[in-house]
Amino acid sequence: MPGARIGVVEPNPPPELDELRSLVDPDIRVFAITPASGRILDSCRVWEDIADVRAPAFTRMQVWESVGSGYVRFGSDGQGALGFVAENRVLGSAVYDRLRALATGASGLRLFEGTTLKSLSLPPHSPGAALGSPPQELARVETADGRVVRARLVVGADGGGSVTRSLAGVGSWAKDYEQHGVVASVRLAGDNQRTAWQRFLPAGPLALLPLWNDMSSIVWSVPPAEAARLKALPGPDLAAEINAAFAQQGSAQDAAAAASQGGAVDLFTKGAVKLSRAMQGAAHTVTRAEPMGTPPLVTEVVGGAASFPLRMAGANEYARSRLALVGDAAHTVHPLAGQGLNLGLGDADALARTLARGAEAGRDVGSLSLLREYDGERRAQVQGMQTALDVIKAVFAAGGHRPGVPSAVRTAGMSAIHALGPLKNEMAAFAMGSDSSAAAKVVGSVGAFLSPSLSTPFGSGR
Amino acid sequence: MLRAKRVAINAMASRAVALRAASTSTQNPDEISKFSKLARLWWDEDSAAFGALHRMNQVRVPIVVEAAIAAEAARGDVPTARSGRTIRPLARTSVLDVGSGGGILAEALARVGAIVTGLDASAENVAAASAHSVIDPDIAERVFYEKLLVEDLAAQLAGAVEGSVAEEPLSGAAARAPAGGFDVVVSSEVIEHVNSPAMFVAALAACLRPGGVLVMTTITRTALSYAGAIFAAEQLAGLVPPGTHDFAKFLRPDELSGLMVDAGLVPALPEPIAYNPITGRWSRGGGRVVMQYALSGTKPLQ
Ligand SMILES: Cc1cc2nc3c(=O)[nH]c(=O)nc-3n(C[C@H](O)[C@H](O)[C@H](O)COP(=O)(O)OP(=O)(O)OC[C@H]3O[C@@H](n4cnc5c(N)ncnc54)[C@H](O)[C@@H]3O)c2cc1C
Numbered sequence: 017m018p019g020a021r022i023g024v025v026e027p028n029p030p031p032e033l034d035e036l037r038s039l040v041d042p043d044i045r046v047f048a049i050t051p052a053s054g055r056i057l058d059s060c061r062v063w064e065d066i067a068d069v070r071a072p073a074f075t076r077m078q079v080w081e082s083v084g085s086g087y088v089r090f091g092s093d094g095q096g097a098l099g100f101v102a103e104n105r106v107l108g109s110a111v112y113d114r115l116r117a118l119a120t121g122a123s124g125l126r127l128f129e130g131t132t133l134k135s136l137s138l139p140p141h142s143p144g145a146a147l148g149s150p151p152q153e154l155a156r157v158e159t160a161d162g163r164v165v166r167a168r169l170v171v172g173a174d175g176g177g178s179v180t181r182s183l184a185g186v187g188s189w190a191k192d193y194e195q196h197g198v199v200a201s202v203r204l205a206g207d208n209q210r211t212a213w214q215r216f217l218p219a220g221p222l223a224l225l226p227l228w229n230d231m232s233s234i235v236w237s238v239p240p241a242e243a244a245r246l247k248a249l250p251g252p253d254l255a256a257e258i259n260a261a262f263a264q265q266g267s268a269q270d271a272a273a274a275a276s277q278g279g280a281v282d283l284f285t286k287g288a289v290k291l292s293r294a295m296q297g298a299a300h301t302v303t304r305a306e307p308m309g310t311p312p313l314v315t316e317v318v319g320g321a322a323s324f325p326l327r328m329a330g331a332n333e334y335a336r337s338r339l340a341l342v343g344d345a346a347h348t349v350h351p352l353a354g355q356g357l358n359l360g361l362g363d364a365d366a367l368a369r370t371l372a373r374g375a376e377a378g379r380d381v382g383s384l385s386l387l388r389e390y391d392g393e394r395r396a397q398v399q400g401m402q403t404a405l406d407v408i409k410a411v412f413a414a415g416g417h418r419p420g421v422p423s424a425v426r427t428a429g430m431s432a433i434h435a436l437g438p439l440k441n442e443m444a445a446f447a448m449g450s451d452s453s454a455a456a457k458v459v460g461s462v463g464a465f466l467s468p469s470l471s472t473p474f475g476s477g478r
Numbered sequence: 479m480l481r482a483k484r485v486a487i488n489a490m491a492s493r494a495v496a497l498r499a500a501s502t503s504t505q506n507p508d509e510i511s512k513f514s515k516l517a518r519l520w521w522d523e524d525s526a527a528f529g530a531l532h533r534m535n536q537v538r539v540p541i542v543v544e545a546a547i548a549a550e551a552a553r554g555d556v557p558t559a560r561s562g563r564t565i566r567p568l569a570r571t572s573v574l575d576v577g578s579g580g581g582i583l584a585e586a587l588a589r590v591g592a593i594v595t596g597l598d599a600s601a602e603n604v605a606a607a608s609a610h611s612v613i614d615p616d617i618a619e620r621v622f623y624e625k626l627l628v629e630d631l632a633a634q635l636a637g638a639v640e641g642s643v644a645e646e647p648l649s650g651a652a653a654r655a656p657a658g659g660f661d662v663v664v665s666s667e668v669i670e671h672v673n674s675p676a677m678f679v680a681a682l683a684a685c686l687r688p689g690g691v692l693v694m695t696t697i698t699r700t701a702l703s704y705a706g707a708i709f710a711a712e713q714l715a716g717l718v719p720p721g722t723h724d725f726a727k728f729l730r731p732d733e734l735s736g737l738m739v740d741a742g743l744v745p746a747l748p749e750p751i752a753y754n755p756i757t758g759r760w761s762r763g764g765g766r767v768v769m770q771y772a773l774s775g776t777k778p779l780q
Pocket residue numbers: 025026027028046047048049131132133134173174175176179180197198199235324325342343344345351354355356357358359360
C-alpha cells in the first residue's frame with residue numbers, strides 16, 4: 017500500500033542472498049512452490065532473485081502407492097512448470113533483501129532487527145457483547161528491547177508457535193499426527209529428470225523433490241521412533257532405505273486386499289485417463305499422462321538428516337480488531353501436499369488485496385469489518401484444505417487399505433492433493449465433471465470433497 | 479433573529495428557510511431518538527446493524543471520490559492540485575456530511591484526505607462521533623462534528639454571504655465552511671428518515687459552492703426494497719434495527735432526481751448499489767440484491 021508506514025520485527029535477519037550464491041550443498045529444508053506462489057513472489061519483486069540463484073522448476077510429477085498399482089504421472093510440455101523447488105534459506109534471504117532495499121528507500125518501511133515481540137495490547141474483544149462502543153484504539157506493540165509502537169494493524173506472521181496469536185488471546189486447535197517429517201538432501205545416480213516423486217508407503221508418504229543436476233531433497237513422513245532411527249543411520253544406510261522404500265512391493269497380504277477390491281486398478285486407469293483429458297483441455301502446462309517411471313537411485317545423503325514433528329493446527333480466528341494472522345501463525349497442515357508455505361503466501365496475498373481494497377475506500381486497515389473479509393476469504397479455504405489433507409492422510413494412514421476405500425480413490429485422491437497448486441482449476445473441473453462412469457463417481461467423490469479448496473486458493477482472477 | 483435577513487441572496491438557502499418556516503424543520507423527533515439509542519453501537523462492527531454500514535464504505539467512498547473529482551475537473555481546478563494525490567484523492571477537499579451519525583462515512587472520507595464537517599440532529603451521535611474521531615491521529619484533525627440541522631447551517635451560510643450585518647461571528651460548522659460553500663456535500667442513507675425531503679435537498683444544495691457536487695445514497699421504493707428493507711433487513715437478517723425504515727418515505731431515483739432539479743442542481747444518472755446478503759458485501763452497478771442507489775447533482779457555476 018502506498019503511503020503506509022510499516023515496521024517489521026525480525027529476530028534473526030538472514031544473510032544477504034549474495035552470500036548464499038557460493039554455497040554448493042542445498043539447504044536441508046526446501047519447499048515446493050506452486051506457480052501461483054511464484055507469481056505472488058514475483059509481484060513482490062523477489063522471485064527473479066530466487067530464480068536467479070536456484071529455484072529449479074520441475075516439469076513432471078509422479079504419485080504412486082506401494083500397495084496396489086495405482087499411479088498418476090504427468091508432465092508439462094516443456095513450456096512452463098508444474099512447480100518450483102526453493103530452499104528455505106534462499107527464499108528467506110531473497111525476501112529479506114527486498115525488505116532491506118525498501119527500508120533504505122523512502123518507502124515508509126522500518127526494520128526492527130534482532131528483537132522480538134514482547135507485549136501486545138489490542139482493543140477489547142467481546143464477541144456477542146453488543147453493549148458499549150468498542151473504541152478501535154490503536155494496537156500497542158512493545159519489542160523485547162523496549163521499543164513501543166502504536167499501530168492500526170498488527171500482522172502475526174511468526175510461525176506455528178505464534179507469540180502474537182497467544183498474546184492476542186486467539187484460541188487455537190491442534191491435532192498431532194504422531195509423525196515426523198524426515199528431511200535430507202540427496203545425490204542421485206543420474207539427472208533428477210526434473211521430476212517430483214511421491215510414494216504413499218504404509219507408514220506415510222515419501223517425497224523426492226528435484227533440485228539441480230543430480231541433487232534432490234527428500235521429505236519422509238514416519239512415526240517418531242522411525243524418524244529417530246532413520247536420522248541416526250549413516251548416510252549410505254539411509255540412502256539404501258530410501259531406495260528400498262521406492263522399490264518395495266506391497267506385501268502378499270496387501271496384494272490380496274487390493275485384489276479383493278475387484279477392479280480398483282481398472283477404475284483407477286479410467287480415472288487417470290479422464291484426469292489427463294481434463295488437464296489437456298484446460299491446463300497451460302500439463303499436456304499428457306505418461307507411463308509410470310522409476311525414480312533414480314539415491315547414491316549419497318549430503319549432510320545429515322533432520323526431522324520435524326507433523327501436526328495440523330489452526331487459529332480459531334484469523335482476524336480480530338487490529339490483528340491479522342498469516343501463514344503458520346494461522347494454520348499448519350500435513351506436508352504431504354507441500355502446501356504449508358504456499359498457503360502462507362496465499363494468506364499474505366489475500367490480506368494485501370483486502371487492505372488495498374479497503375484503503376482505496378478510506379476504510380481503517382485495522383477495522384474488524386475489513387479484516388473479517390480476509391478472515392472469511394481465507395479461513396474457509398484453508399480449513400477446507402486442512403480437512404481434505406487430514407482425510408487423505410487418514411486414508412493412507414499406516415495399515416494400508418481400509419474396508420470400503422478402493423485403491424483408485426486413494427490414488428486419485430493423492431494425485432488431486434499433490435496437484436493442488438498447478439492444477440487446481442483443471443482438477444476442480446475434473447472433479448466436478450458429470451461423467452457418470454464408475455471411475456468418475458469414485459474420483460468425483462474425493463474431488464468434490466476437495467473442491468472448495470481446489471477451486472480458488474491462489475490468486476485465480478489475478 | 480430576523481428571518482427576513484436570512485432570505486434572499488442565496489436562492490437555495492432562501493428556499494430552504496422558506497420551507498423551514500412551513501414545516502418547522504426536516505427533523506423528525508421520533509427518528510432522532512431512534513438513533514440516539516443506537517449511538518453507542520455505531521462503532522460496534524460486530525453488530526449486524528452497523529457492520530453493514532461499515533462495509534458500505536467500500537462502495538460509497540469511491541462514489542463520493544469520483545463525483546468530487548469529476549466536479550473538480552468540470553470547474554477546471556484540476557491538474558496541479560490533483561497530481562500525486564493517489565493515496566489521498568480528496569486532499570484539500572471540503573466535505574459536509576449531513577446525517578453523519580457515528581462518523582462511519584465521515585472518518586472514511588477524512589482518511590482519503592477530505593476535511594470533513596459532520597452534522598447530525600442527535601447530540602448523542604455527535605458525541606459518539608467526536609469521541610471516536612480522536613482515536614486515529616491520521617484523521618483526528620480532519621473531522622469535526624456538530625449537532626445542527628442542515629437548514630440551519632444553510633441559513634447561517636446565507637447570512638454570511640449576505641455579510642455586512644452578521645448577527646454574530648460564525649462558529650462551528652459554519653465557520654469551517656469555505657467561503658462560498660462546501661466542495662462536496664454528502665448525505666448517505668439519511669433522506670429516507672427526514673420529514674420534508676424537498677426542503678432537505680434544498681438545504682443540502684444551499685451548502686454547496688458553485689460547481690460543487692451533492693452525493694446522496696438512499697434506499698429506493700420498489701417491491702424488492704419493501705420486502706428487502708422492511709422485512710428481510712429488519713426482521714430476518716437484523717441488518718438494521720426494527721423501526722429504522724418507513725417504506726412510505728423511500729424515494730425512487732426519479733423522484734430524488736426531481737428534488738435535485740428543484741433545488742437548482744444538475745443531477746447525474748443514478749447508480750445502483752447492490753448488497754449480497756450471503757457475503758455481506760456491497761457492490762456498485764447491480765448485483766444480487768439492489769435496493770440502494772447513489773445519485774449526485776452538481777451545482778451550476780453560475
Ligand atoms: C517437514 C516439512 C516439510 C515441509 N515442506 C513444505 C513444502 O514442500 N512446501 C511448502 O509450501 N511448505 C512446506 N512446509 C511448511 C512450511 O515450512 C511452513 O508452512 C512455512 O515455513 C511457514 O512460514 P511462516 O513464515 O508462516 O512461519 P515460519 O517459517 O515458522 O517463520 C516464523 C518467523 O517468525 C519469527 N518469530 C517467531 N517468534 C517471534 C517473535 N516473538 N517476534 C518476532 N518474530 C518472531 C521467526 O524467527 C521466524 O522467522 C513443510 C514443513 C515441514 C515441517
